[in-house]
Amino acid sequence: MSFSENSRKNFEPIKCSICRGNINDMSTVYQTSFSLSIVCRECCEKFSKEDIELISNIFLSHGGYFGEHEDSMASIEDIVRKIIKKIENGPKKIELNELNVKLLHEALLHGFTPKRYIKGLQNYLEE
Numbered sequence: 662m663s664f665s666e667n668s669r670k671n672f673e674p675i676k677c678s679i680c681r682g683n684i685n686d687m688s689t690v691y692q693t694s695f696s697l698s699i700v701c702r703e704c705c706e707k708f709s710k711e712d713i714e715l716i717s718n719i720f721l722s723h724g725g726y727f728g729e730h731e732d733s734m735a736s737i738e739d740i741v742r743k744i745i746k747k748i749e750n751g752p753k754k755i756e757l758n759e760l761n762v763k764l765l766h767e768a769l770l771h772g773f774t775p776k777r778y779i780k781g782l783q784n785y786l787e788e
């Protein structure tokens with residue numbers, strides 16, 4: 662498939678499915694196997710392949726992007742409290758798996774890598 666210069670301007674620039682950064686050089690990107698999402702070079706360097714698959718799937722199903730709320734300076738404890746409160750005030754019971762995904766999604770929105778999130782969670786649970 663090829664695009665003429667004229668039709669190309671009608672397409673949005675390709676964005677990284679993890680950080681939403683514009684991708685200009687397609688030769689350095691990674692494409693996830695499951696969702697066929699495109700991931701930029703910086704994210705490829707920051708995350709393992711397993712993390713990339715996991716993160717892009719979470720953003721695909723839950724929306725948002727990595728570091729969207731990074732400036733809010735939330736700690737893992739804040740994130741856990743916020744999600745638990747949301748669920749307590751919500752209308753339905755949720756499964757533990759769903760809770761885990763919600764927590765990880767929120768942590769990713771705040772710019773925590775899965776590694777940092779898991780470490781933070783362990784510290785929080787040990788206190």
Ligand SMILES: [Zn+2]
Nearest residue numbers: 677680701704
């Ligand atoms: Zn990226």
